[in-house]
Amino acid sequence: MSSEKPLTARQAAAEQTRRKLLDAALQEFSRRPYLEVTVGDIARTAGVAHGLVSHHFQGKQGAYVAAVTEVHEQLREAEEAELPAAVPDRIRQRFRGFLGFLAEHPDRALNLVLVGGRDEVFADLRDRNLRVLAGLLGLDPDNHALAAALRSFADAAERLTADWLRAERPFELEALVAAFCALLAGALRAAHELDPALDVTRALTLL
Amino acid sequence: MSSEKPLTARQAAAEQTRRKLLDAALQEFSRRPYLEVTVGDIARTAGVAHGLVSHHFQGKQGAYVAAVTEVHEQLREAEEAELPAAVPDRIRQRFRGFLGFLAEHPDRALNLVLVGGRDEVFADLRDRNLRVLAGLLGLDPDNHALAAALRSFADAAERLTADWLRAERPFELEALVAAFCALLAGALRAAHELDPALDVTRALTLL
Amino acid sequence: MSSEKPLTARQAAAEQTRRKLLDAALQEFSRRPYLEVTVGDIARTAGVAHGLVSHHFQGKQGAYVAAVTEVHEQLREAEEAELPAAVPDRIRQRFRGFLGFLAEHPDRALNLVLVGGRDEVFADLRDRNLRVLAGLLGLDPDNHALAAALRSFADAAERLTADWLRAERPFELEALVAAFCALLAGALRAAHELDPALDVTRALTLL
Amino acid sequence: MSSEKPLTARQAAAEQTRRKLLDAALQEFSRRPYLEVTVGDIARTAGVAHGLVSHHFQGKQGAYVAAVTEVHEQLREAEEAELPAAVPDRIRQRFRGFLGFLAEHPDRALNLVLVGGRDEVFADLRDRNLRVLAGLLGLDPDNHALAAALRSFADAAERLTADWLRAERPFELEALVAAFCALLAGALRAAHELDPALDVTRALTLL
DNA sequence: GATGAATGAGGGTTCATTCAT
DNA sequence: TATGAATGAACCCTCATTCAT
Incomplete structure (x- = not known):
C-alpha cells in the first residue's frame, strides 16, 4: 500500500524520539540514584510526553536498563x-x-x-x-x-x-x-x- | 526518691523500644537503599507502631542518621x-x-x-x-x-x-x-x- | 489542522474535569472550614480520583485559592x-x-x-x-x-x-x-x- | 483516714493544673483556628504533659468549649x-x-x-x-x-x-x-x- | 494526679502506569 | 506514534487519645 514510505518515516521519527529518551535517561540516571529519578524528569529532559517512557522502554526500569546497557556498550567499544x-x-x-x-x-x-x-x-x-x-x-x-x-x-x-x-x-x-x-x-x-x-x-x- | 525508680523503669522501657527501632533501622537500611526502606518496614521489623519512628527519631531521616552513626561508632571502637x-x-x-x-x-x-x-x-x-x-x-x-x-x-x-x-x-x-x-x-x-x-x-x- | 480538533476535544474533557473539581471545591469549602475539608472529599464530590486535585490545582491549597478566586470573580461581575x-x-x-x-x-x-x-x-x-x-x-x-x-x-x-x-x-x-x-x-x-x-x-x- | 488533708492538697494542685491548661487553651485558641491548635500546643504552653488535656477536659473539644465558656462568662460579668x-x-x-x-x-x-x-x-x-x-x-x-x-x-x-x-x-x-x-x-x-x-x-x- | 510512650487513623502528596484520543 | 488526563497505591508525617506506671 501507500503505507511503506510514510511508515518508514514514522519509524524514523519514532527512533529519534527513542533516542531523545535514551539520552535523557542517561543524563538523569547519571545525576541521581534510580529512585530519585522520575519518569517525568526523563520525559521533560527529552522534551516529550512522559507516557512515552513506558511506550518505548516498557516502564522506568526498562529505561534504566537501556541507559546502563548503552553506556557500557560505548565503553566497551572505547576499550577495545x-x-x-x-x-x-x-x-x-x-x-x-x-x-x-x-x-x-x-x-x-x-x-x-x-x-x-x-x-x-x-x-x-x-x-x-x-x-x-x-x-x-x-x-x-x-x-x-x-x-x-x-x-x-x-x-x-x-x-x-x-x-x-x-x-x-x-x-x-x-x-x-x-x-x-x-x-x-x-x-x-x-x-x-x-x-x-x-x-x-x-x-x-x-x- | 520513690519517683526515681519508676521513672527509670519507664525510661528503660522507652529506651528498649528505641533500641528495637534502632536495630530494625540498622537491619532495614542494611538490606536496601534509603529510598526503598519505608518507615513501615522499620516499625514492622521492630514490632511497634510506625508513629514511633517519628516519636523517637523525628522522622525517617533521623532514623537513618542514627543507624549510620551507631554502626560507625561501633566500628571505630573495634578498630581502635x-x-x-x-x-x-x-x-x-x-x-x-x-x-x-x-x-x-x-x-x-x-x-x-x-x-x-x-x-x-x-x-x-x-x-x-x-x-x-x-x-x-x-x-x-x-x-x-x-x-x-x-x-x-x-x-x-x-x-x-x-x-x-x-x-x-x-x-x-x-x-x-x-x-x-x-x-x-x-x-x-x-x-x-x-x-x-x-x-x-x-x-x-x-x- | 486535523490535530486541532481532537486536541481541543481532549482539552475540553480535561477542562470539564477541572470544572467538576472546581465546583466540588466550591461546594466543599462552602460547607466546612479549610482544614476540615479533605482532598478526598473534593475528589469524591467531583467523582474523580484524588490525585487529580494535585494534577489540576497543584495541591489542596491551590484548589482553595481557585475556588475563592472563582466565586469573587463571579461576584464582581454581578456587582458591576x-x-x-x-x-x-x-x-x-x-x-x-x-x-x-x-x-x-x-x-x-x-x-x-x-x-x-x-x-x-x-x-x-x-x-x-x-x-x-x-x-x-x-x-x-x-x-x-x-x-x-x-x-x-x-x-x-x-x-x-x-x-x-x-x-x-x-x-x-x-x-x-x-x-x-x-x-x-x-x-x-x-x-x-x-x-x-x-x-x-x-x-x-x-x- | 489520713487521706482527707492530702487529698484536698492534691485537689488544689489538680485545680491549679486545670487552670493552667484552661489559660493555655484560651491563649492557643485565641491565636489559631481550632484545627490548627494541637493538644500538644496547649500542654506545652501550660507546661504539663499533653495527656492531661484529655484528663481534665475529656479531649481537645472539651478544652475548646471550656475556653469559650470561660471567656464569655468573664465578658458577661464585665458587661453587667x-x-x-x-x-x-x-x-x-x-x-x-x-x-x-x-x-x-x-x-x-x-x-x-x-x-x-x-x-x-x-x-x-x-x-x-x-x-x-x-x-x-x-x-x-x-x-x-x-x-x-x-x-x-x-x-x-x-x-x-x-x-x-x-x-x-x-x-x-x-x-x-x-x-x-x-x-x-x-x-x-x-x-x-x-x-x-x-x-x-x-x-x-x-x- | 501526672507522665509521656504507644497506637493507629487519617492527612496531603508523589508518581509509575494505563489508555482514550 | 504521541499525548497527557486519569488512576490509585504507597509514601511520610501529624496528632488525638489511651494507658501503664
Whole structure:
C-alpha cells in the first residue's frame, strides 16, 4: 500500500524520539540514584510526553536498563579500540580507552559506570571485563582469589577515576594509567596472599 | 526518691523500644537503599507502631542518621581496640579490628559500612580513618595524590571485604590482612606515579 | 489542522474535569472550614480520583485559592453589571447585584463570600470593594475612621445577607437594599463619631 | 483516714493544673483556628504533659468549649457590672464594659469573642446579649427583622472593635461607644426597612 | 494526679502506569 | 506514534487519645 514510505518515516521519527529518551535517561540516571529519578524528569529532559517512557522502554526500569546497557556498550567499544600490540601495551591501551571515554563523558558516566559494582545490572558487564584482563595477564580467570582481587582492583580504579573526574582531572591521563598498573600489581600480590598457590610472578613482569 | 525508680523503669522501657527501632533501622537500611526502606518496614521489623519512628527519631531521616552513626561508632571502637605495637603491627591490628567487626555483623554492616563512600554521610568518617592511616605510614595526609590513592585503597579493601562476607569468608582473616597490605602497597606506588615528588619508599618498608 | 480538533476535544474533557473539581471545591469549602475539608472529599464530590486535585490545582491549597478566586470573580461581575445611573442608584444597584448573585448561589457563596473578612485571602477583594463605595460617596477612602466604619458596615451587611439566605429569604430583596442603605448611613455617622473632622453630611444625602 | 488533708492538697494542685491548661487553651485558641491548635500546643504552653488535656477536659473539644465558656462568662460579668442608670446610659455602660474587657484581654479575646458569630458555640451567648439589648430599647426581641438587624449590628460592632484592637486602639473608648450608638441606630432603621410595621422611633430617641 | 510512650487513623502528596484520543 | 488526563497505591508525617506506671 501507500503505507511503506510514510511508515518508514514514522519509524524514523519514532527512533529519534527513542533516542531523545535514551539520552535523557542517561543524563538523569547519571545525576541521581534510580529512585530519585522520575519518569517525568526523563520525559521533560527529552522534551516529550512522559507516557512515552513506558511506550518505548516498557516502564522506568526498562529505561534504566537501556541507559546502563548503552553506556557500557560505548565503553566497551572505547576499550577495545586498541591497536594490536604486545600484552603490556594492550593492557595500558585498555586503560587509556577506559579513561579516555569517561573523560569525554564525565557527566553521564559518573553514576552509570563508576558505581562500585554495587548494582546488579553492572556485575556481568564488569566481570566480563575482568576476565579479559585475566586473560591478558595469562592467569586463570576462574581462580577465586584472583577474581576477588581483580574486582577489588576494579573498585580501586573506578574510585581513582571518579575522584579524578570530579576534581577536574588534576593528573595527566598517562600518570593515571601508570597508577592503574601499580594498583593492579598490588591486587595481584593480594591475590597471592589469599591463595599462595596462585603464581603471579610472570603476570607481574607484564606490568 | 520513690519517683526515681519508676521513672527509670519507664525510661528503660522507652529506651528498649528505641533500641528495637534502632536495630530494625540498622537491619532495614542494611538490606536496601534509603529510598526503598519505608518507615513501615522499620516499625514492622521492630514490632511497634510506625508513629514511633517519628516519636523517637523525628522522622525517617533521623532514623537513618542514627543507624549510620551507631554502626560507625561501633566500628571505630573495634578498630581502635588495638594493643600498643610497632607501626606495621598497628596497621595490621586496625585491619584486624575492621575485618573482625564486620565479620561479626555482616548483615547490618554490609550496606552501612561497605558502601564505597558514595554516601555523603560516610565521607567524613572514612576520610578521618584514612588520615590516621597516612599518619601511621609517616606520610602527609594532605598530599592530593596520596589522599586519592588511599581512597582508592579503601574502596579496594571494602570490595574485598564485601565479597569475602558475601561468599561466607572463603579465606582466613589473616590472609585478608596480608592482602590488605598488598593492596595498600600498590596504592602507595600508585600515589607515587601520580605525584613523583611523593616519596613512599620508607612507608613501603613498614608494610 | 486535523490535530486541532481532537486536541481541543481532549482539552475540553480535561477542562470539564477541572470544572467538576472546581465546583466540588466550591461546594466543599462552602460547607466546612479549610482544614476540615479533605482532598478526598473534593475528589469524591467531583467523582474523580484524588490525585487529580494535585494534577489540576497543584495541591489542596491551590484548589482553595481557585475556588475563592472563582466565586469573587463571579461576584464582581454581578456587582458591576450596573446600568449607568446617578450615584444613589448606582450604590443601590451594586447592592442589588451583590444580593442577587448570592441569592442565586446561596450554597457555594455562604462560606466563600460571607466570611466576615476574617480570612486573609478575602481581605484585598473586600477592601477594593469598599474603596469603590467610598468613591461613590465622594469620601476619602484613605481616612482611617471611614475605612474602619466601612469594614464594619461590610460585616453588618454580610451578616444580614447570611441570615437572610439561611432563613430562606424572609424579606424582599428591595427591603434588604434599603436596609443596607440604613446600615451604611449608620456607619457613616459612626465614622464621624470616630473622627469628628470627617464630614459625612453630603454623603448621607446621597443615601 | 489520713487521706482527707492530702487529698484536698492534691485537689488544689489538680485545680491549679486545670487552670493552667484552661489559660493555655484560651491563649492557643485565641491565636489559631481550632484545627490548627494541637493538644500538644496547649500542654506545652501550660507546661504539663499533653495527656492531661484529655484528663481534665475529656479531649481537645472539651478544652475548646471550656475556653469559650470561660471567656464569655468573664465578658458577661464585665458587661453587667453596670451601675443603675437611665436607659441610654445603661446601653452605653454595657458598651463600655464590653470594650473595656476586650481592651484588657485583646490577645485571648480576639478570636474567642470577635469571631463574627460564625461559630455555633457562640450563637446562644450572643443572642442572649442581643435580647437584653432589645429589652433596654423597649423593643420586641422576637421580631425577626429586629433580631436580624441586631445580629447585623453585633457583627459591625465586633468588626470595629477587632480593627480597633489590632490597630492598637487609635480612637478613644468613648468615641467608640458613640460610634456603637450610631451603628445601632442604623441597625434599628434597617430593621424598620425590613419590617415597616416595626416602630423604632422611640427606641431611636433613647440613643 | 501526672507522665509521656504507644497506637493507629487519617492527612496531603508523589508518581509509575494505563489508555482514550 | 504521541499525548497527557486519569488512576490509585504507597509514601511520610501529624496528632488525638489511651494507658501503664
